[in-house]
Amino acid sequence: MINRPRIFSLDDTQQSVLNEHGFHGQDILSVNQFTPASLDYIFDVAEEMRAMVGRKGGADLLQGRVLSCLFYEPSTRTSASFIAAMERLGGSVIPITQGVQFSSVSKGETLHDTIRTLEQYSDVIVLRHPEKGAAAIAAAAADIPVINAGDGAGEHPTQALLDLFTIREELGRLDGLHIAMVGDLRYGRTVHSLTQLLTGYDVQLSFVSPEILRLPLDYMNQVRDAGKTVRETYSVADVIASADVLYVTRVQKERFTDLAQYEEVKDFYRITPELMDRAKPNAIVMHPLPRVNEIDVRVDTDPRAAYFRQVKNGMYIRMALLAAVLGKA
Numbered sequence: 345m346i347n348r349p350r351i352f353s354l355d356d357t358q359q360s361v362l363n364e365h366g367f368h369g370q371d372i373l374s375v376n377q378f379t380p381a382s383l384d385y386i387f388d389v390a391e392e393m394r395a396m397v398g399r400k401g402g403a404d405l406l407q408g409r410v411l412s413c414l415f416y417e418p419s420t421r422t423s424a425s426f427i428a429a430m431e432r433l434g435g436s437v438i439p440i441t442q443g444v445q446f447s448s449v450s451k452g453e454t455l456h457d458t459i460r461t462l463e464q465y466s467d468v469i470v471l472r473h474p475e476k477g478a479a480a481i482a483a484a485a486a487d488i489p490v491i492n493a494g495d496g497a498g499e500h501p502t503q504a505l506l507d508l509f510t511i512r513e514e515l516g517r518l519d520g521l522h523i524a525m526v527g528d529l530r531y532g533r534t535v536h537s538l539t540q541l542l543t544g545y546d547v548q549l550s551f552v553s554p555e556i557l558r559l560p561l562d563y564m565n566q567v568r569d570a571g572k573t574v575r576e577t578y579s580v581a582d583v584i585a586s587a588d589v590l591y592v593t594r595v596q597k598e599r600f601t602d603l604a605q606y607e608e609v610k611d612f613y614r615i616t617p618e619l620m621d622r623a624k625p626n627a628i629v630m631h632p633l634p635r636v637n638e639i640d641v642r643v644d645t646d647p648r649a650a651y652f653r654q655v656k657n658g659m660y661i662r663m664a665l666l667a668a669v670l671g672k673a
């Protein structure tokens with residue numbers, strides 16, 4: 345156990361802002377819970393977390409607090425990111441990320457009972473589940489905050505926050521940008537969450553996908569209702585020269601019932617250095633990761649490849665969210 349010096353705490357003003365935004369004790373289930381003002385607040389805290397990590401590596405803000413990290417779907421990044429976030433703030437983690445099929449879940453225990461059990465041990469639960477709506481069910485069962493780390497093809501709100509934070513950090517603003525989402529817009533939950541968040545900003549959106557992976561109508565309607573300029577196309581060539589952000593996604597193999605259909609679309613897009621030659625000099629390429637073939641590894645050395653910086657931002661955002669829902673200070 346590392347003894348961390350007390351180096352980071354919120355002052356009275358910051359504490360009252362945090363209370364005012366009402367995160368303390370709250371679940372994080374959907375991006376719809378956030379307003380531009382509350383996002384700014386979380387982003388400001390995330391920036392403080394970044395500075396603190398840069399200075400000292402960690403703090404004792406969440407010392408004595410326990411996070412249950414319950415993942416019913418494979419995850420490397422998101423689970424590691426939450427674990428790193430909690431540990432850098434001095435808290436501890438019960439990681440239930442491996443072999444969950446051998447646990448009580450496979451013995452038929454309901455999600456409700458698993459959540460009720462874990463809340464006896466912990467102060468906050470992070471849940472990833474293959475079914476849309478599972479996080480809301482867990483939140484209804486628990487008295488402690490539940491954070492949705494991906495519910496099937498539903499939402500992935502913490503990823504969307506870190507995506508938005510990354511755009512802001514990389515390009516210095518959100519308004520006035522052209523953001524192109526590329527790939528599996530049908531099943532990609534990160535796209536669903538980020539798209540909803542972006543409706544709150546003055547952005548132009550392009551959706552680039554094969555026909556069978558188009559953005560679901562309810563999300564498209566939200567974008568249209570918000571009065572955004574929207575373009576749908578099959579071709580990256582249509583957007584490459586004007587996009588400020590290329591948000592590239594993996595085709596979500598695990599959501600397909602017909603694998604032959606997956607094979608047809610899995611290599612539909614590939615971002616290459618040759619394609620990047622046609623992009624704006626200050627455009628950025630993002631990806632929620634893991635990538636399969638959709639971004640050529642040669643793009644990694646292009647300074648516009650922001651996907652690994654995006655990963656690091658995820659830790660700062662999750663530090664800010666954990667501190668916020670646990671009322672810390």
Ligand code: ASP
Pocket residue numbers: 421494500532533534594632633634
């Ligand atoms: N890691 C992201 C998610 O959990 C993206 C992906 O898996 O393709 O949704």
